[in-house]
Amino acid sequence: MMSHVLPTYNRAPISFEKGEGAWAIATDGTRYLDLGAGIAVNVLGHANPDLVAALTEQAGRIWHVSNLYQIPQQERLADLLVDNTFADTVFFTNSGTEAAELAIKMVRKYWDHAGDPDRIEILTFEGAFHGRSTGAIAAAGSDKMVKGFGPLMPGFRHLPWGDMEALKQGITKSTAAVMLEPVQGEGGIRPIADEDLRQIRALCDSVGALLVLDEVQCGMGRTGRLFAHEYAGIVPDIMMVAKGIGGGFPLGAVLATENAAKAMVAGTHGSTYGGNPLACAVGARVMEIVADDAFLAEVNRKAALFRQKLEGLVAAHPDVFDGVRGQGLMLGLKCRAAPADLVKAGYAQHILTVPAADSTLRLLPPLNITDEDIAEAVARLDRAAASLDA
Known part of the structure; x- marks a missing residue:
């Protein structure tokens, strides 16, 4: 019997009920670090107080x-x-x-x-x-x-x-x-x-x-x-x-x-x-x-920090990753493994990413992501990659 919602999506078995900044909180209370931002939509994170x-x-x-x-x-x-x-x-x-x-x-x-x-x-x-x-x-x-x-x-x-x-x-x-x-x-x-x-x-x-x-x-x-x-x-x-x-x-x-x-x-x-x-x-x-110049300067600073950490991640997992590409906080990990496998491995580490063509994993965090969340994101990606290495 067909789903009441037209089944045109291959959805992950996760439902979210709340968000805070770069974090999405599932209905079971699990906190996921969101590097997808609704596919580059939530530029100021979840539940941003100004918005x-x-x-x-x-x-x-x-x-x-x-x-x-x-x-x-x-x-x-x-x-x-x-x-x-x-x-x-x-x-x-x-x-x-x-x-x-x-x-x-x-x-x-x-x-x-x-x-x-x-x-x-x-x-x-x-x-x-x-x-x-x-x-x-x-x-x-x-x-x-x-x-x-x-x-x-x-x-x-x-x-x-x-x-x-x-x-x-x-x-x-x-x-x-x-x-x-x-x-x-x-x-x-x-x-x-x-x-x-x-x-x-x-x-x-x-x-x-x-x-x-x-x-x-x-x-x-x-x-x-x-x-x-x-x-x-x-x-x-x-x-x-x-x-x-x-x-x-x-x-x-x-x-x-x-x-x-x-x-x-x-x-x-x-x-x-x-x-x-x-x-x-x-x-x-x-x-x-x-559009504020100071905000965009911070985006560039965080992008440089994130990219530097991702380069280290690629070096640590040469069988999983082939390089980093992109600009600013629109970053991609070129993969040797299937991007869909990395997305799934990320779920186990409570991190959300987005697959793309050309064997690429998209990383599209909120533009106001904190330095601490960037470090945590790379640590979780590292554990996800290690599970594929194993």
Whole structure:
């Protein structure tokens, strides 16, 4: 008999009822050190008092009105995002998948408005993950996501990840846009080199194509900058944001330049829940905290400490690990063992991690994790690895 909850997930047999900072507490009282943060969502940890206060205050006022009316909390968050990024305008969604859908629509509407409606091809990269809607899986193109769901949305061409020669050959004056994650998350914590990202921007400019960045997982301070593309000193035309922006409350956004968004006039897109007062009140508090230079400096300091300890872990277990990769607190352990086995071994040590492609174990702790919790995390990973060595 089928489960009342559609069985599309392979869930671990653990249920959580409470959280405190970097710790998730199971229904049996067991405390787990959470290095997944809800897959890079809980950037300020569980039950963060600043976010609880923002949500509680707003919950006592008004929850939902729809986008038929002005929403001051939405305008406040949009101001914070525009003031701290390249963007001129923001559209709020409930998730990264919805942000990806709008980004695709915005590209197509841009070229239709420019009098070239057939210019729809978007170049994407192997290993990408942009969500699970029909448009987003077509953009990623992996067999695992698209099998059985065809026919797929046309207009995407997939190039080998990191192959700049393939991009130089593939981009033409018929290319509508290039879309990529500056650091692939699901693809195995794979950063695009800064020089490559600068070259991608230049290639887009050379043919007039738009550059669309997916910073759903690598954005919101995760890499030590507010957004990962800042390391390369470039700006996109369109950017998708979600996960960390709500600190655990469902929220996403599409940020864009005025030029890229100029065709998105009244009636061209909408959302019933997107940008509701509850979500935006929390998102604004997240932005106020995470965009602060002192906060980001601490992320980088903790990232250096964590990485140093992880390098020692890799050296101690050469049959289990092959190296450390990533930026900031978006780190991956390249594995010789199966990442799923390490996740399971971690459960026995009461630590939560996230598997990824390319034989990688993702480590995505809250950005405000303490030094003591970093040391404890590595100790638990060490015991998990030792159990596989045995």
